[in-house]
Amino acid sequence: MDTKLTLKLDKEIIELAKEYVKDQGTSLSKFIEDYLRRKVKPKTYPENEELHPLVREMLASFNDEGSVDVPEDFDYKKAKAEYLIKKYGE
Secondary structure, three states: OOOOOOOOOOHHHHHHHHHHHHHHOOOHHHHHHHHHHHHHOOOOOOOOOOOOHHHHHHHHOOOOOOOOOOOOOOOHHHHHHHHHHHHHOO
């Protein structure tokens, strides 16, 4: 259920944010909601669960804009397969 939220922000920041989200093809409301969701969402995996090193690196490299630097040659299917083999065996 969506609920209205009123924020008091600097006018210049609002204008810059509107330009930014327009270039990203989204709305300011959606942008703020996504940002807050990333910041307050509980982790979906147990702390002691082993993650593939590249996945751990990706998680650690998220910045405030939500972007991440992933190597061009990163094969997520291979990483997932390696993880599952390690977790459950062959």
